[in-house]
Structure formats: structure tokens, C-alpha cells
Amino acid sequence: MTFRDTPWPEGTPCWVDLMTDDPARADAFYGALFGWEIADQGEEYGHYRIALLEGRSVAAFGPKPPGMEQAPSVWTTYLAVADADKTVAKVSEAGGQVLMPPGDVGDAGRMAVVADPTGAVFSLWQARENIGLQNVNVPGTVVWNEGMSRDFDRAKTFYSEVFGYHLGDLSNADFSYTTLDLDGRPIGGLGGISEGESHWSTYFGVTDTDAAVAKVVQLGGSVRGEPSDSPYGRMAQVADDQGVVFNIISVTG
Incomplete structure (x- = not known):
């Protein structure tokens, strides 16, 4: 078992989450499949749900944000970065798209959503209090x-x-x-x-x-x-x- 408590190196996949039409249904499906425990983060974080295994975070679910109800439900990969703003600039310079500019997620970290020049969407995560995956x-x-x-x-x-x-x-x-x-x-x-x-x-x-x-x-x-x-x-x-x-x-x- 690989536990981690420090931020992941730059460019390493460090988190995955699923924005879905029915997060409670996802809780039940993945909980039964993988043995995950689900921790609802409450109204302040839009009822984002952290999946835990052996008490360590392994993934998350959440409802689709307002205005994005028609977006497809997919598992999103997050890549670790030291500075989300600088990395977003690199993404643009290299021909990618910025779909959601960098923004703080409370004290947990700073994130952005981008796409490569061929259209593949992924997210960036600049860790603060939350490093992302703790068990891999x-x-x-x-x-x-x-x-x-x-x-x-x-x-x-x-x-x-x-x-x-x-x-x-x-x-x-x-x-x-x-x-x-x-x-x-x-x-x-x-x-x-x-x-x-x-x-x-x-x-x-x-x-x-x-x-x-x-x-x-x-x-x-x-x-x-x-x-x-x-x-x-x-x-x-x-x-x-x-x-x-x-x-x-x-x-x-």
C-alpha cells in the first residue's frame, strides 16, 4: 500500500473526480465496487464527496456546477503543479485552452481546468492543505x-x-x-x-x-x-x- 502525505511532484497525476448528475448514486455504486467510504464535505463545498480507503483519500464525486448540467459526466485527471497560474500560461503558449481559469478552493489548494491542443480535458492542482490522492x-x-x-x-x-x-x-x-x-x-x-x-x-x-x-x-x-x-x-x-x-x-x- 502506498500512502502519501506530501504534495505530488509537478506533472504527476494527483487527483481524480467525477462530476455527475446523481452523486448519491455514484456513492452507492463505487462504494460497493471498491469498498470506499464517502465523506460529504457539506454545503460550503457544494456537497463534494471525498472517497476514502483505509482512511485516506482516493477519489471524489460531486454534482455538476450550475450552468454545466448538460456537460458529460467523466472521470477527470488532475496534474500536480507548483503554480497553477504559471502553468495555465504555459498551456496557452503551447496551444492548449483554458476552460476554467485558476481559482482557490478554500484553503485546500488552487485549481484550473484546461484542454490540450487536441481537445483532451484535464485539471491542474496546486496543493495547499489538500495534496489530493493519499492512497494509490x-x-x-x-x-x-x-x-x-x-x-x-x-x-x-x-x-x-x-x-x-x-x-x-x-x-x-x-x-x-x-x-x-x-x-x-x-x-x-x-x-x-x-x-x-x-x-x-x-x-x-x-x-x-x-x-x-x-x-x-x-x-x-x-x-x-x-x-x-x-x-x-x-x-x-x-x-x-x-x-x-x-x-x-x-x-x-
């Missing part, structure tokens, strides 16, 4: 985040310029993919796609992928990609009972 890389927690882009080369240039990633390119004639490396260690990935919209994906760890897929279906969710083996673990793509897509992969811990 074990069943029931985030184990991997990756951007999937309709323009692989442009996306590689963008993320390298903004976050200083070294690219561990694994591409071949049939497959475009690179790890995003910091200090010689992969902290996420970036792949090319020919269909669908550019996006960021979240992988949650499970003990048994096939059993977790069966549980998803039992809870009213659906299977988008059948379980398959990979060098990194057995994985599958699923959707919750509100149609929100995410990935699961077998891990130990």
Missing part, C-alpha cells in the same frame, strides 16, 4: 492515468513543453503510445486513437479483474471492453450505472 497503486485506488489523443505527435509536443516529460515511446507500426516520465520513472501515459474524442482515462486497481467486471454488471454498470491480459495486469473497460467509463486493472497490495 493498490486495489480500490488509482493506479494509472493516460491521455488518448487524435493527434499523437501534437499531444506529445504539448505535454513535453508544459510539464517537461521525457517520453518513453513504445510505439510500433500498429500502436502509438508513450509513457510520460519524470526523473526516470513513468507517471502516466499518452496514446494515439483514430476514433472518438481525445480524452484522459483513469485506471483503478482491483484484485481480480473478472470478478470486478461481474460486480460492475451486478451493480447496474456495463462492460465496454472485455477483460484481457497485458504485461502490466489483466484489464477491462467498464461503465458505471450512469454510463461513466473507467478502466480496471489487476494489482497486488
Whole structure:
């Protein structure tokens, strides 16, 4: 089990959350699937809900903000930054879009919502009292985040310029993919796609992928990609009972 109590290094995925039409329904689904306890932060924070495992934060849910009720419900990846305002400027200079300018979230931190030049949306998190993920890389927690882009080369240039990633390119004639490396260690990935919209994906760890897929279906969710083996673990793509897509992969811990 990997616990963390200090801010994540710049460019590291440090948080995931889901803005959904029915947060209470999400509480029930993910709580049953991953064994999460849910802590409602109250009216002051718009009833944002922190998911806990072993008493440590692992994700969050919340209602869609006013005026964004028609926006799609998706798991959003947050990348850690030391200065949200400076990083937003880099995003713009590199051809990205600023969808929500930097703003304080109480004493917890400062955040912004941006998109890369290919349209993949992600958030920035400048930690203060809240570092984000406190428990990772074990069943029931985030184990991997990756951007999937309709323009692989442009996306590689963008993320390298903004976050200083070294690219561990694994591409071949049939497959475009690179790890995003910091200090010689992969902290996420970036792949090319020919269909669908550019996006960021979240992988949650499970003990048994096939059993977790069966549980998803039992809870009213659906299977988008059948379980398959990979060098990194057995994985599958699923959707919750509100149609929100995410990935699961077998891990130990």
C-alpha cells in the first residue's frame, strides 16, 4: 500500500473526480465496487464527496456546477503543479485552452481546468492543505492515468513543453503510445486513437479483474471492453450505472 502525505511532484497525476448528475448514486455504486467510504464535505463545498480507503483519500464525486448540467459526466485527471497560474500560461503558449481559469478552493489548494491542443480535458492542482490522492497503486485506488489523443505527435509536443516529460515511446507500426516520465520513472501515459474524442482515462486497481467486471454488471454498470491480459495486469473497460467509463486493472497490495 502506498500512502502519501506530501504534495505530488509537478506533472504527476494527483487527483481524480467525477462530476455527475446523481452523486448519491455514484456513492452507492463505487462504494460497493471498491469498498470506499464517502465523506460529504457539506454545503460550503457544494456537497463534494471525498472517497476514502483505509482512511485516506482516493477519489471524489460531486454534482455538476450550475450552468454545466448538460456537460458529460467523466472521470477527470488532475496534474500536480507548483503554480497553477504559471502553468495555465504555459498551456496557452503551447496551444492548449483554458476552460476554467485558476481559482482557490478554500484553503485546500488552487485549481484550473484546461484542454490540450487536441481537445483532451484535464485539471491542474496546486496543493495547499489538500495534496489530493493519499492512497494509490493498490486495489480500490488509482493506479494509472493516460491521455488518448487524435493527434499523437501534437499531444506529445504539448505535454513535453508544459510539464517537461521525457517520453518513453513504445510505439510500433500498429500502436502509438508513450509513457510520460519524470526523473526516470513513468507517471502516466499518452496514446494515439483514430476514433472518438481525445480524452484522459483513469485506471483503478482491483484484485481480480473478472470478478470486478461481474460486480460492475451486478451493480447496474456495463462492460465496454472485455477483460484481457497485458504485461502490466489483466484489464477491462467498464461503465458505471450512469454510463461513466473507467478502466480496471489487476494489482497486488
